[in-house]
Amino acid sequence: MKILVTGGAGFIGSHVCEELLAREDEVVCVDNFNDYYNPRIKERNIVDCLEKRNCRLCRGDILDFSLMRSVFEKENPRKIIHLAARAGIRPSINNPFLYEEVNIRGTLNLLELAKQYGIDNFVFASSSSVYGNRTEGCFKETDMVDKPISPYAACKKAGELFCYNYNHLYDLNCSCLRFFTVYGPRGRPDMAPFKFVDKIARGEEIEIYGEGTSRRDYTYISDIVGGVVAALDKSHKYELFNLGGANPVQLNYFVSLIENNLNKKVKIRYVEKQQGDVEMTFADVSKSREMLGYEPKVSIEEGVRRLVEWYDLVYNFRRNPK
Numbered sequence: 001m002k003i004l005v006t007g008g009a010g011f012i013g014s015h016v017c018e019e020l021l022a023r024e025d026e027v028v029c030v031d032n033f034n035d036y037y038n039p040r041i042k043e044r045n046i047v048d049c050l051e052k053r054n055c056r057l058c059r060g061d062i063l064d065f066s067l068m069r070s071v072f073e074k075e076n077p078r079k080i081i082h083l084a085a086r087a088g089i090r091p092s093i094n095n096p097f098l099y100e101e102v103n104i105r106g107t108l109n110l111l112e113l114a115k116q117y118g119i120d121n122f123v124f125a126s127s128s129s130v131y132g133n134r135t136e137g138c139f140k141e142t143d144m145v146d147k148p149i150s151p152y153a154a155c156k157k158a159g160e161l162f163c164y165n166y167n168h169l170y171d172l173n174c175s176c177l178r179f180f181t182v183y184g185p186r187g188r189p190d191m192a193p194f195k196f197v198d199k200i201a202r203g204e205e206i207e208i209y210g211e212g213t214s215r216r217d218y219t220y221i222s223d224i225v226g227g228v229v230a231a232l233d234k235s236h237k238y239e240l241f242n243l244g245g246a247n248p249v250q251l252n253y254f255v256s257l258i259e260n261n262l263n264k265k266v267k268i269r270y271v272e273k274q275q276g277d278v279e280m281t282f283a284d285v286s287k288s289r290e291m292l293g294y295e296p297k298v299s300i301e302e303g304v305r306r307l308v309e310w311y312d313l314v315y316n317f318r319r320n321p322k
């Protein structure tokens with residue numbers, strides 16, 4: 001089976017590509033290696049995949065419709081995992097037009113090509129941020145999601161709507177996966193898990209927004225990959241699926257786990273809560289469990305242990321403590 005993975009050199013994309021290649025799928029990875037974070041990290045993410053004979057890379061922008069069409073023409077993929085996007089909540093507030101362009105127009109480009117080339121299944125990376133700012137209860141796919149508090153969240157919701165529309169009009173099978181704070185090896189350097197590990201390891205102060213009591217439903221990367229691959233294999237006409245850890249933890253607890261694993265005391269500066277940040281996230285995964293066989297397996301304690309172990313391996317923290 002040949003699968004097009006957009007954003008394949010990113011954090012989640014590179015893990016997804018690895019999994020697909022391991023089971024002998026053919027993978028065509030599209031990525032523009034933009035500088036939202038250091039592109040060298042993305043090159044490193046994908047380097048092992050590119051050594052496999054069943055992997056090809058197209059360096060290009062999903063906004064370039066004719067380039068994307070030539071990829072479909074040449075490669076004839078049968079399924080798509082669409083992960084390419086501008087990620088990050090706060091930067092979307094500073095640059096809403098860029099987010100609108102890449103995350104909405106880019107998604108529409110791929111849906112249109114998926115329609116034209118008769119794609120069997122379109123898997124779209126959505127986000128828990130569509131649930132808006134809630135303070136209680138767990139989030140179900142049937143909940144109202146009409147109150148995004150960042151352009152990023154609004155764009156992800158728009159992506160889901162276009163997926164619905166393409167299913168309605170053209171029978172394109174679409175599964176929209178709402179990822180909940182993904183962390184683990186190769187984690188995005190702009191996200192709290194990596195940033196905290198890196199700063200604490202270097203003995204630098206970390207900034208915590210609010211009082212550290214906000215809660216996140218952190219999801220370990222291998223659990224996300226399991227959910228993505230399950231959604232790829234089991235086509236649905238149009239479905240939304242939460243992929244979360246189903247166990248929200250306070251930021252303060254998350255930081256204490258990092259401290260313990262690094263065996264370092266953290267210096268914290270508490271600063272004002274940022275616009276766009278939600279108070280809590282909490283995935284109800286019963287639908288994903290039932291329809292995809294999804295099961296989050298890695299506990300937060302084990303996940304942080306693995307994250308720190310990976311960090312140590314790559315950044316030589318224990319051998320070169322600063």
Ligand code: NAD
Binds near residue numbers: 034125178188
């Ligand atoms: P990432 O930034 O590491 O990966 C995204 C990749 O897409 C990058 O390699 C980037 O270069 C590529 N890309 C961006 N714009 C592109 C364009 N115009 N053309 C081609 N490639 C482009 O981010 P990630 O954390 O791996 O996220 C993957 C997807 O999952 C994104 O859609 C993101 O919004 C979504 N998501 C992530 C999380 C999370 O916790 N990491 C949570 C919710 C949703």
